Amino acid sequence: MLRIVVGIKWVPNTTSVNIDPKTGTLIREGIPSVVNPHDLEAVEMALRLRDEYGGRVTAITMSPPSARAGLEHVLGMGVDDAVLVSDRAFAGADTLATSYVLAKVIERLGYDLIVFGQETIDSSTAHVGAQVASWLDIPYVYYVTHARLEGGRLIVRRSLENVRETYELELPALISVAMHTLHPRRVRLSHKLRAKLESPIETWTNRELGLEPDCIGLKGSPTALSKIEMIPKVPRKNEIFRGDPREAAKWLVDKLIEEGLLEV
Amino acid sequence: MVCSEWPEIRLDEYEGVWVAAFADESGQGIEEASLQLIGAARQLADKLETYVGVALIGRGVRDLAREPIFYGADRVFVVDDDRLATYYPAVWGRVLHDLASRHRPEVFLIPATLRGREMAPYIANSFRTGITADLTAMDVNERGEVVLIRPPFGGFMLAHIVTRNRRPVMGSVRPNVFPTPERDESRTGEVVEESIDVPEPRGIRLLEREPILKKEEIPIEKADVIVAGGRGIGSKEGFKLLRRLADLLGGVVAGSRKAVDAGWIEPDKQVGQTGKAVKPNLYIAVAISGAAQHVFGIREAKRVVAINVDPDAPIFEHSDYGIVGDYREVVPALIELLEEIKGRRKEG
Numbered sequence: 230m231l232r233i234v235v236g237i238k239w240v241p242n243t244t245s246v247n248i249d250p251k252t253g254t255l256i257r258e259g260i261p262s263v264v265n266p267h268d269l270e271a272v273e274m275a276l277r278l279r280d281e282y283g284g285r286v287t288a289i290t291m292s293p294p295s296a297r298a299g300l301e302h303v304l305g306m307g308v309d310d311a312v313l314v315s316d317r318a319f320a321g322a323d324t325l326a327t328s329y330v331l332a333k334v335i336e337r338l339g340y341d342l343i344v345f346g347q348e349t350i351d352s353s354t355a356h357v358g359a360q361v362a363s364w365l366d367i368p369y370v371y372y373v374t375h376a377r378l379e380g381g382r383l384i385v386r387r388s389l390e391n392v393r394e395t396y397e398l399e400l401p402a403l404i405s406v407a408m409h410t411l412h413p414r415r416v417r418l419s420h421k422l423r424a425k426l427e428s429p430i431e432t433w434t435n436r437e438l439g440l441e442p443d444c445i446g447l448k449g450s451p452t453a454l455s456k457i458e459m460i461p462k463v464p465r466k467n468e469i470f471r472g473d474p475r476e477a478a479k480w481l482v483d484k485l486i487e488e489g490l491l492e493v
Numbered sequence: 494m495v496c497s498e499w500p501e502i503r504l505d506e507y508e509g510v511w512v513a514a515f516a517d518e519s520g521q522g523i524e525e526a527s528l529q530l531i532g533a534a535r536q537l538a539d540k541l542e543t544y545v546g547v548a549l550i551g552r553g554v555r556d557l558a559r560e561p562i563f564y565g566a567d568r569v570f571v572v573d574d575d576r577l578a579t580y581y582p583a584v585w586g587r588v589l590h591d592l593a594s595r596h597r598p599e600v601f602l603i604p605a606t607l608r609g610r611e612m613a614p615y616i617a618n619s620f621r622t623g624i625t626a627d628l629t630a631m632d633v634n635e636r637g638e639v640v641l642i643r644p645p646f647g648g649f650m651l652a653h654i655v656t657r658n659r660r661p662v663m664g665s666v667r668p669n670v671f672p673t674p675e676r677d678e679s680r681t682g683e684v685v686e687e688s689i690d691v692p693e694p695r696g697i698r699l700l701e702r703e704p705i706l707k708k709e710e711i712p713i714e715k716a717d718v719i720v721a722g723g724r725g726i727g728s729k730e731g732f733k734l735l736r737r738l739a740d741l742l743g744g745v746v747a748g749s750r751k752a753v754d755a756g757w758i759e760p761d762k763q764v765g766q767t768g769k770a771v772k773p774n775l776y777i778a779v780a781i782s783g784a785a786q787h788v789f790g791i792r793e794a795k796r797v798v799a800i801n802v803d804p805d806a807p808i809f810e811h812s813d814y815g816i817v818g819d820y821r822e823v824v825p826a827l828i829e830l831l832e833e834i835k836g837r838r839k840e841g
């Protein structure tokens with residue numbers, strides 16, 4: 230049976246997020262969160278593989294308790310079960326400490342294939358996937374657009390800037406899904422009802438995992454925020470034209486000619 | 494106490510600013526993103542009063558080993574190995590890690606091309622060190638610590654990130670964030686041939702690699718003129734109008750993230766913090782609101798023009814010339830005028 234673990238992150242759905250200048254962590258209060266949209270693409274790929282070849286999809290998230298709503302969402306899409314990894318001891322983790330905990334969780338769950346999103350919209354580092362692969366010492370490939378099983382191996386396709394590549398991976402392996410390539414399926418009522426009945430969400434804290442406090446959270450994070458500063462604004466002319474579109478066009482073209490940006 | 498899964502290190506043993514460099518597609522030169530990073534490393538190394546090291550790995554890269562020196566490197570560490578003929582993230586990552594751990598650089602920078610982004614966190618993890626993605630500046634603070642600077646969540650602010658107890662300090666840098674330094678063949682430096690035990694790829698095999706045949710198109714980061722569309726364009730059709738305008742101006746079409754999300758324009762044409770930083774002479778933002786993350790990508794544009802129906806759109810604060818109006822009227826008027834000018838030019 231194919232055991233697929235998919236990593237999803239619960240992220241603030243806004244552009245106006247702020248950082249606490251004292252602790253250097255994200256201020257989440259009052260900001261509505263969503264499942265990282267690119268992780269829904271990872272969920273979609275995991276579900277397609279399961280639907281085609283059988284098996285089980287488990288979603289995991291290391292997030293504050295409110296992320297339960299995110300897990301409910303992906304269960305509604307058809308994910309089989311989920312683990313909410315949540316403990317104050319994990320807070321303030323950078324990508325090294327995050328990937329460490331996720332790797333331990335995945336190891337404990339057992340897995341054949343790990344599917345991650347390309348990156349998160351709140352930090353867009355695209356670090357965690359490769360780091361989890363490194364902790365688990367398994368093969369990995371990023372930016373996957375297509376995946377299929379053939380003789381127990383995973384055949385994946387991906388595109389880089391100028392080349393298209395096909396790789397064969399032995400399981401267990403990790404892939405991250407290229408963003409903007411899959412349309413995540415909708416939540417279905419039947420899945421939601423099943424999830425309600427079976428309540429397949431487990432919560433794991435560090436009591437279950439028993440990780441060394443020095444390897445997790447702020448302490449397990451080599452990077453630290455030392456300062457926040459505003460980005461200086463680039464000075465611009467700020468000339469504005471309002472009125473008839475033809476006159477506007479003429480005004481602009483004259484300016485561009487004047488500045489040598491347009492040849493006549 | 495430190496995590497028992499982190500090997501013990503002595504901070505004072507680490508010195509130098511390193512850059513990972515790769516050959517370009519033709520194999521005849523070093524890829525641009527690596528050269529840009531050498532320039533940035535040079536500046537940081539001067540502040541730290543240390544050397545710039547370049548880790549150049551691949552097959553057949555020996556012939557390119559002097560190139561990094563012409564762009565600012567002091568020492569080039571070359572691993573030229575047949576077993577690096579094929580790229581595998583964990584293999585290349587392992588080789589870069591092993592090479593760097595032999596020489597212990599204080600800072601190790603990786604170009605954030607798609608491959609670079611795939612390898613960099615793996616390398617950092619092998620060192621059990623931290624890594625800062627997509628940094629946009631580097632500095633040394635009062636305490637003598639290397640500070641990597643990146644715009645975090647939101648793009649209005651810059652986060653200064655330090656790596657206190659681990660080395661190397663690692664960061665990745667997107668292409669075109671730093672300028673390509675002038676090539677100077679009179680520069681001197683040392684080429685060090687290294688042999689590293691290149692591991693066999695485990696559990697992964699490349700089956701096929703084919704070049705993507707792209708239309709002969711200037712990538713947006715190299716274009717002199719860019720016409721960019723946003724959510725307000727409303728449709729793929731609307732982008733055709735932008736294309737006509739761009740053609741008349743000898744430029745290319747780009748878009749905001751929302752335009753990319755809507756599928757009206759390809760992801761590699763996204764401008765902004767999570768897209769590309771561009772530096773055209775002329776940037777025309779059409780129906781783009783001007784979110785901080787978008788504007789971040791056009792800081793280096795010489796002139797910015799905005800066309801937007803909403804007089805209060807933030808993009809006007811970030812533009813030189815703004816037109817308040819519906820693009821469906823303004824853009825056709827511009828096209829008409831430019832065609833007229835073009836016609837006149839032909840006659841004259």
Ligand SMILES: Cc1cc2nc3c(=O)[nH]c(=O)nc-3n(C[C@H](O)[C@H](O)[C@H](O)COP(=O)(O)OP(=O)(O)OC[C@H]3O[C@@H](n4cnc5c(N)ncnc54)[C@H](O)[C@@H]3O)c2cc1C
Pocket residue numbers: 243244350351352353646647722723724725726748749750751752763764765766767768769779780781782783784785786787790800801802803806818819820821
């Ligand atoms: C971590 C993070 C990273 C991000 N990175 C990027 C990035 O790299 N690039 C990026 O672009 N965004 C990025 N974003 C998203 C960004 O915050 C904005 O959501 C996005 O830039 C908005 O795109 P837009 O201006 O096209 O759309 P909107 O904000 O919806 O603006 C549409 C504009 O069109 C105007 N309009 C509508 N109809 C017309 C018409 N007929 N004629 C003229 N004007 C019209 C409206 O007045 C409005 O101003 C990022 C966000 C986050 C959280």
Ligand SMILES: Nc1ncnc2c1ncn2[C@@H]1O[C@H](COP(=O)(O)O)[C@@H](O)[C@H]1O
Pocket residue numbers: 235236237238239265267268271289290291292324327331344345346347348349352353354355356357358
């Ligand atoms: N806290 C988390 N919990 C579960 N998965 C995560 C978490 N953070 C990151 N991921 C996964 O790793 C991918 C890359 O994240 P990032 O490195 O933050 O850009 C995401 O798309 C997720 O699939």
